[in-house]
Amino acid sequence: MTKKWMNGSCLCGEITYQVKDISERLSNCHCKMCRKFHGAAYATYAAVTPENFNFLSGETLIAAYQAPNGTTRKFCPNCGTSLFFESATGSNDHVYFALSTLDAAAAIKPSAHIFTKYKADWSFVDDGLPCYEEERGSSLYTKKAASD
Ligand SMILES: [Zn+2]
Ligand SMILES: [Zn+2]
Numbered sequence: 001m002t003k004k005w006m007n008g009s010c011l012c013g014e015i016t017y018q019v020k021d022i023s024e025r026l027s028n029c030h031c032k033m034c035r036k037f038h039g040a041a042y043a044t045y046a047a048v049t050p051e052n053f054n055f056l057s058g059e060t061l062i063a064a065y066q067a068p069n070g071t072t073r074k075f076c077p078n079c080g081t082s083l084f085f086e087s088a089t090g091s092n093d094h095v096y097f098a099l100s101t102l103d104a105a106a107a108i109k110p111s112a113h114i115f116t117k118y119k120a121d122w123s124f125v126d127d128g129l130p131c132y133e134e135e136r137g138s139s140l141y142t143k144k145a146a147s148d
Helices: 032-038
Strands: 006-009 016-019 027-029 043-048 053-057 063-066 072-075 082-086 095-098 112-114
Touching: 016 095, 032 043, 032 072
Parallel strands: 027 112
Antiparallel strands: 006 016, 016 053, 027 043, 043 095, 063 072, 072 082, 082 095
């Protein structure tokens, strides 16, 4: 469905990349680390296999932060754009990139919300997608009663 190369970039345009064949298994992640790193209600990381990812410019500029849980988040040191995520195991089966850094809309949509147990109180999820308390497949999030 996304067989054509699509370009992505950071806000200042120093770091550019191209991807194709984006995995259908896309989630909006509400965990605290994603929220902090993106400065937003949730993060949407998409995955491609390494042969479907190329840097076009700026690869050597990329800065990285390793969180206490061993995951690594990569960003542009010039403009601060959140770009990539690497799991703690260092598995390179997939390249995870922030979907919003694509230059044009991908014909692909998230199919779940994950880690909703940690979502911001001011963030309301009502798009009908399954909301997992933790990772995909964990128990479903149920709204707390107002008295909680
Ligand atoms: Zn930048
Ligand atoms: Zn997350």
